[in-house]
Amino acid sequence: MATARARIRRRQLAAIMLVASAITPVFNILTSERSLRSAIQGVVDAILISLLVGGYVLFVHDGWLRPWFRRLGFRADLALSSAIMLALFLGGRAAGQVVTTLQPGRFLTSFTEPHLRWYALPFFAVIATTIQFVIQMNRLIGANVLGYFAAGVYHRPKAEERIFLFLDLEGSTQLAERLGSDAYFELLRRFVDDLTDPVIEAEGEIYQYAGDEVVVTWPLEAGVRDANCVRCFFAIRAALARRAARYERDFGTVPRFRGGLHGGTVTAGELGDLRRQIVFVGDILNTAARLEEYAKRTGLDLVASGALLERLALPAEVEAKHCGELALRGKEARVTAYGLTGA
Structure with a gap:
């Protein structure tokens, strides 16, 4: 296939x-x-x-x-x-x-x-x-980004409904110390390479890499369709599990990661002169990042906002556990959140 x-x-x-x-x-x-x-x-x-x-x-x-x-x-x-x-x-x-x-x-x-x-x-x-x-x-x-620039989609800032999935590699500091910078970079390269197919299959696009963090985004309609944004997380986990033996052989470990998922209205536009890029700004990204931090702190695999889950139907193999109304760092309003686990 x-x-x-x-x-x-x-x-x-x-x-x-x-x-x-x-x-x-x-x-x-x-x-x-x-x-x-x-x-x-x-x-x-x-x-x-x-x-x-x-x-x-x-x-x-x-x-x-x-x-x-x-x-x-x-x-x-x-x-x-x-x-x-x-x-x-x-x-x-x-x-x-x-x-x-x-x-x-x-x-x-x-x-x-x-x-x-x-x-x-x-x-x-x-x-x-x-x-x-x-x-x-x-x-x-990226193909999508080049198309956006060529068509002038974001030449003028505009509001969009988008979903963001923040993925963070677990134990990255210890991994970097144990492996050394060259081997750790190769692990990151392979990790990103292995998550690319699940992201594309789920109709997502990689927005940015930031050290050991990867941010995936969807237009809202594409992300909620067939719960793509949720399926993507567990598809990445399954892809890494299939390659576990190779990771163990080359690095002595299999990458684990946690995620934060949220969606809503952001402002999108081209930013920069000497180095121009398409940037999304808004509280939606901050909330997704804080949910990922909460997942790391509590040991949950994936934490999603209740506001987003109301807009999609979870796959039968995914269970949602209510985490309560969370007081997230840097936010005044509490956020309803759920921990998601898959089969």
């Missing part, structure tokens, strides 16, 4: 192949005579280029050599992948000429044409770099 990330990558791959397949016909229209032969050449080139680019992204960049590319860093990955994609564009175009003319020698002679030097090389270099830059930014700041 394909993971949530695999499905997202397939959609992204389809978009990349669609763009790649459209490039050569556009180039031929701009630089060649409009004829049936030119149209056929464009279609053949488009098919070959999309297959080459798609194969590279799927089997090499995101497949066999994915760990190596991740270690390269943003600039090196951008430069190398852009160069490879440029070579694939030009190679696919040259192969297309072989197919349409049935002359194998056209593959090499196509690289010596003045047309390539003055038009094709700069054109495809710009396209390859642009595609790779979008891919890298998409992975750097």
